[in-house]
Amino acid sequence: MGATRARIAVDAMGGDHAPAEVVTGAIRAKAELGVDILLVGDPDQIYAATPQPGNLDQLELVPAEGTIAMDEEPLSSLRRKPKASINVAMDLVKRKRADAVVSAGHSGAAMAAALLRLGRLKGIDRPAIGAVFPTVIADKSVLILDVGANVDCRPKFLEQFAVMGTIYSRYVLGVEQPTIGLLNIGEESSKGNDLAVRVHQMLQENPAVPFIGNAEGRDVLSGQFDVVVCDGFVGNVLLKFAEAVGEAVLNILREELPQGLRGKAGTMMLKPNLRRIKQRVDHAEHGGALLLGVAGIAVISHGSSQAPSIFNAIRLAKEAVDHEVLQRIQAQYQKVAMPAADGE
Structure with missing residues (x-):
């Protein structure tokens, strides 16, 4: 079990109801789950969308510029927008500033950003949601x-x-x-x-x-x-x-x-x-889906997620961190490393 408080990077700009619903869910998670939240996005938009901006003092704001729209091609957009919120959130995990990422934005972009910035776990050919x-x-x-x-x-x-x-x-x-x-x-x-x-x-x-x-x-x-x-x-x-x-x-x-x-x-x-x-x-009660097989915890939420779903996605990320899912997959997978014939 994790001995320290989980630190969750939340993509504040991802999703149909971002940033207002994302911020509301993140503030609730901070209060009820005992996690540290790194809220990633445009500070001006985040403050404008928060009815009680004073609540943001509980969270750490990490500036980002822009997001990946649902109709954009993931890979080219990620390269064209290195400071997009999902890129910045994944970088926080890569640099060990956060233990997990939660995003309700473009699911293809979230998966591509995880692969580009975090990479796959050793022995895993493809991640799965x-x-x-x-x-x-x-x-x-x-x-x-x-x-x-x-x-x-x-x-x-x-x-x-x-x-x-x-x-x-x-x-x-x-x-x-x-x-x-x-x-x-x-x-x-x-x-x-x-x-x-x-x-x-x-x-x-x-x-x-x-x-x-x-x-x-x-x-x-x-x-x-x-x-x-x-x-x-x-x-x-x-x-x-x-x-x-x-x-x-x-x-x-x-x-x-x-x-x-x-x-x-x-x-x-x-x-x-x-x-x-x-x-x-x-x-919405289940929060989102975990991206298994990448070298970091990433939870992908539904694009229409509102505050309760964001809260539950953060809870899911916390559980994955606390139960050391990455370390367990890596360790136990290597014990049973599966020889595969060429072309399998």
Whole structure:
């Protein structure tokens, strides 16, 4: 466990509601989580967007110039804007001034900045974005990776995702004996495309992965699996579909609750239950997704994140720092360094 307070660099300029919502979430995190916040962005915009600027005295402001817009190409934009907020935030981690980065900005730019400035962990070919989702079992979640970092994958990439997911599930999510599944169109080992068939065999043969078989789409949220591995193309579709289902469930509940005085009384009685439902299905409650495999902690939040989601993203980053996820992945991965044939 980390012995010192986690220092989190927060990209104040990233996201649809930046900087106001980002600042509000960061101030709350400072107060409730016991972390040190380095708020990265344009000081003038940050002060103008903060209703009570005095609260900013609790945080350390790190000046940056500009941001990467959602419609900009990541790599060229990062090189053209070396002082953009995401670049400056990643540099803070590289220079050991911060332990982690949180950003709700351009996810492609965040991943590219992490690779350019932090590099990959030794033994990892590609990083993966891991998102945590609720399951039908109370207090049980599932880690899905990759959900967008790699749209085209080779078999060894998915094998590495499974190793990293196992370590993260065990040490950060607290699952003593995690179960790992491979997203596929059927349970049988022969099902799926060539990538799925080859990965299935590799996971079966890897002693570092507690692999229990293929996971069909209906199994992902069943609670049967603690980690589900897939390529970033399929994972991103799954991620956005799951988020949409969560929003639909909440909207249906709002529409179907009785109206009038009787309805208000009933709603008050159900309030604790409704709050728990929201916590389980609302993606904002989970904060963001961790970029696993880079030499630093980076949490990528949804572009539409508001203050509660930013708070939860900072909480996720703190947990990753406190549980030394980088050191554990590096150490345990090296113990089981997987020989891969050329072309894998």
